[in-house]
Amino acid sequence: DKASRQRLNHERYVEGQDEQHLRQLALIRDLQEAVNNNELWMAYQPKVDTRTGEVCQFEALMRWRHPTLGFVPPDEFIGLAERSGNIAMLSQWMLGHVCQQIHLWKAQGQHLSVAINLSASDVTDTALPERLNKLFSHYNLTPDQLALEVTESDVMHDVDAATETLLALSQLGLKISVDDYGTGYSSLAQIKRLPVDELKIDKSFVLKLDTQEEDLTIVRSTIEMGHNLDLKIVAEGVENSASAELLSRLHCDYLQGYWIAKPMPADAVTAWLTGFKPLLLPDSSITNE
Numbered sequence: 597d598k599a600s601r602q603r604l605n606h607e608r609y610v611e612g613q614d615e616q617h618l619r620q621l622a623l624i625r626d627l628q629e630a631v632n633n634n635e636l637w638m639a640y641q642p643k644v645d646t647r648t649g650e651v652c653q654f655e656a657l658m659r660w661r662h663p664t665l666g667f668v669p670p671d672e673f674i675g676l677a678e679r680s681g682n683i684a685m686l687s688q689w690m691l692g693h694v695c696q697q698i699h700l701w702k703a704q705g706q707h708l709s710v711a712i713n714l715s716a717s718d719v720t721d722t723a724l725p726e727r728l729n730k731l732f733s734h735y736n737l738t739p740d741q742l743a744l745e746v747t748e749s750d751v752m753h754d755v756d757a758a759t760e761t762l763l764a765l766s767q768l769g770l771k772i773s774v775d776d777y778g779t780g781y782s783s784l785a786q787i788k789r790l791p792v793d794e795l796k797i798d799k800s801f802v803l804k805l806d807t808q809e810e811d812l813t814i815v816r817s818t819i820e821m822g823h824n825l826d827l828k829i830v831a832e833g834v835e836n837s838a839s840a841e842l843l844s845r846l847h848c849d850y851l852q853g854y855w856i857a858k859p860m861p862a863d864a865v866t867a868w869l870t871g872f873k874p875l876l877l878p879d880s881s882i883t884n885e
């Protein structure tokens with residue numbers, strides 16, 4: 597009958613919530629061990645310059661293989677780490693790890709640039725610039741070798757502290773990119789008050805660019821407005837050649853996505869670069885309408 601069906605639905609609902617809650621508690625508990633037990637690593641995904649077709653940078657993306665729960669996506673554990681006060685530990689590990697990796701690549705003759713993702717609490721951590729500065733001298737890195745991706749909402753949450761941190765970071769010579777651009781609520785005018793160099797158009801506008809007229813309109817006007825404000829533009833989520841060609845014609849500066857490469861472990865990067873042929877993209881200066 598209806599009443600028992602409703603009760604069942606209700607129970608299933610609560611049960612699902614409990615499972616979810618238990619999983620979250622387990623993940624939060626185990627995050628602390630993940631670093632010590634070598635369960636974390638960084639994957640690297642290339643970005644290509646549309647003018648040259650060459651790789652210009654890699655983005656470092658965190659990975660966690662939990663001993664019993666298996667692969668846990670960063671969209672799940674980064675948020676949990678933020679809310680449970682574990683994010684500083686993860687960020688600290690990540691920063692040291694990435695700087696060391698850039699140093700190792702350099703020792704192998706590869707001068708690579710890597711973009712890292714900052715979390716909300718990193719953006720307002722006014723001690724971050726000095727910590728990075730120390731890592732730079734320790735690993736003998738130049739500022740062009742590290743770039744930062746921050747999200748609009750993380751910055752706008754505490755805009756004064758964020759501005760202070762970002763200013764100090766940009767004075768160190770680091771380039772700053774606004775990640776997931778278009779998903780937040782701030783205007784370009786607000787963003788432009790911050791020391792940012794680049795907009796990274798969120799993949800939700802890029803994934804179906806080749807078939808969705810609205811996405812194309814949004815992306816086109818974002819590129820135009822961004823360029824008028826002296827910002828470089830990156831598109832994430834480029835999954836096919838049609839989208840890559842469209843973006844190149846629209847003068848998008850950099851492309852990133854599965855069409856070029858999926859994120860890969862550090863030890864696959866050198867071989868991948870060796871096999872990489874510069875992309876042949878339509879020359880935007882010729883095809884410009």
Ligand code: C2E
Nearest residue numbers: 657658670671674690713714715833834835852853854855
């Ligand atoms: P994000 O920084 O916006 O990174 C882009 C995400 O899109 C990555 O997911 C990447 O693997 C995925 N992606 C790239 N190209 C394509 C494509 O062509 N198609 C599709 N469908 N997806 C694509 P991932 O690695 O799962 O990371 C998710 C988010 O987790 C990141 O979004 C970032 O916000 C966060 N994150 C990852 N690593 C770190 C980290 O070290 N620190 C912090 N604070 N956050 C991180």
Ligand code: MG
Nearest residue numbers: 655713745775
């Ligand atoms: Mg990012």
Ligand code: MG
Nearest residue numbers: 775776798832
């Ligand atoms: Mg993004």
Ligand code: MG
Nearest residue numbers: 775776798799
């Ligand atoms: Mg994103």
